[in-house]
Amino acid sequence: MTGIDVDVVVVGAGLAGLRCAGALRGRGLDVLVLERSDGPGGRVRTDTVDGFRCDRGFQLINPSYPALARHVDLDALDLRVAGRGVRVVDADGGVHTLADPFRHPDLTTTTLASAAALRLLRPRAVVGAVRWALPALGPVRRLQARPDAAVADDWDRLGVEGPLRDAVLLPFLSGVLADTAGVTSDRYVRLVLRSFLRATPGVPAIGMQALPDQLAARCGATIRYDTAVDAIDEAGSSVAVRTAGGERIVARAVVVATDAVDAAELTGFETAPMRGLMTWWFSADGIGDDAFLRVSGSGGPLANTAVMSSIAPDYAPSGATLVQASAVLTDDHAVDDVTVRAELAHLWQVPTDKWDLVTRTVIPRALPSQTPGLPVRRPVRVGERTVMAGDHRDTPSLQGAMVSGGRAATAAIRLL
Numbered sequence: 001m002t003g004i005d006v007d008v009v010v011v012g013a014g015l016a017g018l019r020c021a022g023a024l025r026g027r028g029l030d031v032l033v034l035e036r037s038d039g040p041g042g043r044v045r046t047d048t049v050d051g052f053r054c055d056r057g058f059q060l061i062n063p064s065y066p067a068l069a070r071h072v073d074l075d076a077l078d079l080r081v082a083g084r085g086v087r088v089v090d091a092d093g094g095v096h097t098l099a100d101p102f103r104h105p106d107l108t109t110t111t112l113a114s115a116a117a118l119r120l121l122r123p124r125a126v127v128g129a130v131r132w133a134l135p136a137l138g139p140v141r142r143l144q145a146r147p148d149a150a151v152a153d154d155w156d157r158l159g160v161e162g163p164l165r166d167a168v169l170l171p172f173l174s175g176v177l178a179d180t181a182g183v184t185s186d187r188y189v190r191l192v193l194r195s196f197l198r199a200t201p202g203v204p205a206i207g208m209q210a211l212p213d214q215l216a217a218r219c220g221a222t223i224r225y226d227t228a229v230d231a232i233d234e235a236g237s238s239v240a241v242r243t244a245g246g247e248r249i250v251a252r253a254v255v256v257a258t259d260a261v262d263a264a265e266l267t268g269f270e271t272a273p274m275r276g277l278m279t280w281w282f283s284a285d286g287i288g289d290d291a292f293l294r295v296s297g298s299g300g301p302l303a304n305t306a307v308m309s310s311i312a313p314d315y316a317p318s319g320a321t322l323v324q325a326s327a328v329l330t331d332d333h334a335v336d337d338v339t340v341r342a343e344l345a346h347l348w349q350v351p352t353d354k355w356d357l358v359t360r361t362v363i364p365r366a367l368p369s370q371t372p373g374l375p376v377r378r379p380v381r382v383g384e385r386t387v388m389a390g391d392h393r394d395t396p397s398l399q400g401a402m403v404s405g406g407r408a409a410t411a412a413i414r415l416l
Contacts, residue, residue, distance in 0.1 A: 009032050009241045011033075012258040013042065015041070016408070017257030025219060043056065043365070043366065044056075052322050054281040058175065085292060086295055094117070096114035132158050136193040137194070144187060155182065167297030173192075237385075238250050259368075267386055274365040275329070278362045279326045280324070280357065283321065284307075285321065289307070290307050291311045292306070293306050341353060390404055
């Protein structure tokens with residue numbers, strides 16, 4: 001075959017693209033990865049600002065994800081785990097700790113007292129929550145085959161109500177799902193619950209950037225950064241990729257491994273809408289060492305907050321404290337810095353007006369929407385020579401991104 005520059009072009013050096021490129025190189029193919037930003041990771045990036053490591057959005061790695069365990073050297077990431085539980089702050093500023101008694105046996109009495117104080121032990125709600133959670137403990141295939149609905153509707157059906165729902169489950173899950181209303185697929189939420197039950201999430205000691213950096217170093221493909229792709233043109237047994245700089249690269253196949261919106265624009269193939277998150281990073285004072293996620297039990301503008309330097313000390317310079325605060329972006333609600341500081345003062349019970357804002361990250365396309373009834377796995381082949389990868393093809397998670405990358409590589413190999 002003449003006129004071919006490379007076997008496969010992968011558009012995007014996020015987790016899906018890097019995993020795909022590594023799998024293709026493992027089959028001996030010539031692979032070129034084109035990434036429009038200045039480094040690998042896509043939505044998984046870390047910026048270093050004045051010695052603080054600030055991820056682009058609050059993100060955690062769950063070591064129970066099979067694709068990560070299979071394709072990533074987790075030991076090399078030196079994961080630092082958060083407390084296994086959550087601290088719920090009520091309307092009066094009372095802090096209630098709900099911790100896993102197996103991981104934190106010294107907090108068992110505190111957890112029971114907190115559950116009572118928050119009125120979480122209502123029989124109907126507890127029984128409903130147990131009935132809701134039990135399928136997450138069974139085989140994944142059986143879980144995926146269950147009828148699906150919005151998680152809020154399923155909670156209604158099972159009687160998961162009151163403070164257990166409003167002060168714990170929904171606030172905690174809102175930051176994980178970028179969903180404050182419970183409209184996410186219940187089937188997917190149970191998969192998320194399953195992963196939390198199997199392992200404690202954490203962050204690499206030096207920031208989330210360590211994950212894509214490792215994948216990029218190990219994939220073996222040629223990666224070109226600062227190279228945006230404008231168009232993809234299929235032509236019989238080949239496909240031409242046109243860059244924003246006017247270059248035309250001809251390949252035997254192309255894998256579009258961008259977020260859902262860009263993938264739809266490049267391929268014309270319908271994808272999922274995206275949900276947004278916004279995260280503030282503060283150099284804080286007045287807070288002690290606390291590795292637990294903290295949420296509001298009475299509603300509020302923030303999904304969660306955490307002392308990142310307590311979870312992973314290298315996130316902050318020696319002697320400094322780094323706090324993250326995350327909010328879900330909605331079409332009709334923008335959270336300003338003044339509101340965030342006021343909410344943080346309530347959640348941490350300390351003055352925040354003197355805290356220095358290190359940076360804020362606005363990510364309109366943080367996660368694909370996983371609506372009820374949407375298959376866990378969607379098609380990856382979208383043209384005669386075009387394949388798609390990304391967490392919008394599987395589950396909106398690091399696991400989904402990695403799995404989709406492997407599926408895309410298999411599909412591209414079949415095309416060749």
